[in-house]
Amino acid sequence: MTPSSTINAKSGVYQLRNTITGNKYVGRSASLHTRRNAHFSTMRRRDHRNSRVQADFEAHGIESFVFEVLEYADKGSLKTAEQRLLDQGGFAYNFAKSATGGHGGFTHSSESREKIRQSRIGTKQTDESRRRQSQTRRAMKMTGSDSCRFGGYFHTPWGKFGSSYQASENGLVTQPSIIKWCKNADNTISSKSFGKSPYLQSIGKSVIGKTPRQLGFSFQPV
Incomplete structure (x- = not known):
């Protein structure tokens, strides 16, 4: 080669x-x-x-x-x-050692990703909520942002994205959580938030009391 x-x-x-x-x-x-x-x-x-x-x-x-x-x-x-x-080996710039994606920061193992995926199986949604989510996602895919006007970048442990939809596509964190954690990056993570988030649970209870920013989440307005 x-x-x-x-x-x-x-x-x-x-x-x-x-x-x-x-x-x-x-x-x-x-x-x-x-x-x-x-x-x-x-x-x-x-x-x-x-x-x-x-x-x-x-x-x-x-x-x-x-x-x-x-x-x-x-x-x-x-x-x-x-x-x-x-x-x-030999690629010093690569944070992740898996080709599943990610450009830095915390990278989940395949076991962690499967645990998160399984935790979401069985979650019930109404037809109306699914329809609304589908419409929102289609719009975001077309615009590449969270609205018709691009507002900034969502920084996550797995990369930087032009929309919360793009940041949530890997399935690790829901889109509402991406928005909340990135735009309120200095709020403290509570035990209640920990209990609701498979992503936070996959990291461990040590995240309680920390801020999303400390985990690698933030929003960069433009």
Whole structure:
């Protein structure tokens, strides 16, 4: 496998490498051109959601980074290809060691994610509430934000998102909780909130008395 800075296909697995420190990040994308541009543009804006990447940018500049294709793959096999490379090690920028996603902070194991998913099985919703939620999600997908006017970024332990809907897509935390914790990041987490949240329970009782900000939640208005 020889890394290439030339992009010859749309989807594949890539690495973002710093030529000075030798640090690397491995990722996958269905649009390599778009992902490459996103990495470099967010670094220049000092807004890259990977703090390790941003720190090396601040220290060594944009010229020290190269975007290299490791292998091309169709969309259906991207995750498998990325995980295989992650398992080989050597990617210091990657916080998570699983190709399920996430760009930093607290990452749940597969067992934790399954526990959270199982805890939600059986939750009853009326047809009306499901219809309203569906309409809201469709609107958010179209706009990429929580309203027709983009208001800012939702920061979570697993990444930075342009809407609370996007932040909740992995199923770890509900959309209302994302909004509450990000926009009220300095409120103390109560035992009552702990008892209602499978996510908080998966971390442990030590979160009681802490703030969402201490766990990695916040809102960045623009």
